[in-house]
Amino acid sequence: LTLLGIESSCDDTGAALVTGQPGAARVLSSVVEGQAELHAAFGGVVPEIAARAHAERIDSCVARALEEAGITLAEVDAIAVTAGPGLIGGVLSGVMCAKGLAAATGKPLIGVNHLAGHALTPRLTDGAPFPYLMLLVSGGHCQFLLVHAPDRFTRLGGTIDDAPGEAFDKTARLLALPQPGGPSVERTARDGDAKRFRFPRPLLDRPGCDMSFSGLKTALLRERDALMQDNTLRAGDRADLCAGFQQAVVDVLREKTARALDLYLAEAPAQPMIAVAGGVAANGAIRAALTGLCAERGVAFTAPPLALCTDNAAMIAYAGLERFAAGETDDMTLAARPRWPLDKRAPALLGSGK
Ligand code: ATP
Ligand code: FE
DSSP states (O other): OEEEEEEOSSSEEEEEEEEEETTEEEEEEEEEEEOHHHHGGGTSOOHHHHHHHHHHHHHHHHHHHHHHHTOOGGGOSEEEEEEESSOHHHHHHHHHHHHHHHHHHOOOEEEEEHHHHHHHHHHHHHOOOSSEEEEEESSSOEEEEEEEETTEEEEEEEBSSOOHHHHHHHHHHHTTOOSSHHHHHHHHHTTSOTTSSOOOOTTTTSSSSOBOOHHHHHHHHHHHHHHOBTTBOOHHHHHHHHHHHHHHHHHHHHHHHHHHHHHHHTTOOSSOEEEEESGGGGOHHHHHHHHHHHHHHTOEEEOOOHHHHSSOSHHHHHHHHHHHHTTOOBOTTOOOOSOOOSSTTOTTOTTSOO
């Protein structure tokens, strides 16, 4: 099976081709066009600007993806597209494009949940066997998912406020480090003493897998202000603040992952595996902590390559392939959904992102 995937739910326009079977597929091409420069001046993604940019760029992304894969639209078996959750204008741009291509070619149309795309990525990169445990950590999301089947997910817990990526970005802003904050805070933390400041580890004293990261920036702000002299911060102090902050995030993620792992192992999976995805999965300290935990518990660990961890269309094409292989398709009534929880039993949970 060969699928075209289209992604436009946030600030990346993507088109990709994936070929193979469920659990054994590969990426033929994956084109991603970011919009950071369009939104930079506004301090966040502006939905109207994003929607317009997606609409303008999506056709050329599809053309490039086909060209890089060296195939034509006629050779594609189906067209998959992110139908939510996300910024509705952007999602609509993608859905309209996919419907147009489907109508023009007569190929089946498949709506994909963006989060399912992220959650199924370990199947694409590692052929991860069901059920596996997924930790999704990005700028907008933080949740543990048990992935039982392509369309069956159990949400074990997640952040009740900020996502960790957001916390890294805010920390960078408070310390006058460049955006995105994750890489710059991680780099700065390398020279720091993680033990000098004791930042809070919220919710560790409570049972369950829920997390909270918004209190961290308040604590950081307080320490920063106490250290500031003539409105400047010494490089050593900045490094210690970064190291302390990162250590707090690492400790929370490690402990909560250990708890999620207990719930997962209670299901007695034959080949237990944990996967992380999302931009924050790029963090070396977080990876090391989770790798260590998995080694201790005898569980396989995987973190897909970063280009497939952050927003991309290959994961959408792959999630579409799983649906298509199961005989599921959509028709021209496919709707764009701003909200679309993966776990249908937990639709109203706070902070699950979108
Ligand atoms: P989503 O896709 O969930 O809506 P997003 O598009 O903001 O959110 P991603 O593109 O997956 O998320 O990831 C971006 C986030 O990852 C940013 O907040 C960034 O600071 C963070 N990040 C990137 N590299 C690192 C790193 N080395 N350490 C920590 N955080 C990182
Ligand atoms: Fe995403």
